[in-house]
Amino acid sequence: MWRAQGAGTVRVMKNSWMREAERRALGRSVLLALLALGLAAGEARGDVGIDARRAEELVRLVRQDCGSCHGMTLKGGLGPPLTPEALRDKPASSLVATVLMGRPGTPMPPWQRFLTPAEAEWIVERLQVGFPPQ
Numbered sequence: 068m069w070r071a072q073g074a075g076t077v078r079v080m081k082n083s084w085m086r087e088a089e090r091r092a093l094g095r096s097v098l099l100a101l102l103a104l105g106l107a108a109g110e111a112r113g114d115v116g117i118d119a120r121r122a123e124e125l126v127r128l129v130r131q132d133c134g135s136c137h138g139m140t141l142k143g144g145l146g147p148p149l150t151p152e153a154l155r156d157k158p159a160s161s162l163v164a165t166v167l168m169g170r171p172g173t174p175m176p177p178w179q180r181f182l183t184p185a186e187a188e189w190i191v192e193r194l195q196v197g198f199p200p201q
C-alpha cells in the first residue's frame with residue numbers, strides 16, 4: 068500500500084514535470100517561430116544585414132555618387148529625379164532592378180558590384196518615401 072502510493076506520487080510528480088517541460092518547449096518554439104517571422108518581415112523590408120554603420124554609408128553613397136547624376140538634392144540632373152513624387156507609383160522591384168543592373172543604352176550604370184540586392188531594396192524603399200539627409 069505504502070509502496071503503491073509512493074510510486075503513484077513519483078509518477079504524478081514526474082508527469083507534472085514533463086508537462087512543465089513540454090509547456091516550456093512549446094513556449095520556446097512559439098518564440099522561435101515569432102522570431103523567424105520577424106526576420107522574414109525584416110527581409111521583405113530589405114533591412115536584413117544593414118546595420119547603422121552600413122546605413123550611414125548607403126546614405127552617403129546615394130547623396131554623393133547617385134547625386135552626381137540625379138542631383139545633390141535628388142531632384143534630377145543628368146538622371147531623372149529620385150524624389151517620392153517621381154518614384155512613389157513605380158513598382159519597387161523594377162526600380163531595384165534598375166539600381167542593380169543599370170539601364171543599358173543610358174548613362175545609368177549598374178551598381179551590383181557595390182550593392183547587395185537587400186541594400187538596393189533598402190535604398191529604393193527610402194527614395195520612395197523621402198531619402199534621409201546625410
Ligand code: HEC
Nearest residue numbers: 129132133136145146147162165166170173174175176178
Ligand atoms: C552616370 C549617371 C548616373 C549615376 C551615377 C546614377 N544614375 Fe540612376 N539614372 C541615370 C539615368 C540617365 C537614368 C534614366 C535612364 C533612362 O533613360 O531610363 C537613371 C535612372 C535611375 C532610376 C530609375 C528612375 C525612374 O524613374 O524610373 C533609378 C531608381 C536610379 N537611376 C537610381 C540610381 C541610384 C540609386 C544611383 C546610385 C546608386 C544612381 N541611380 C546613379 C543616371 C545615373
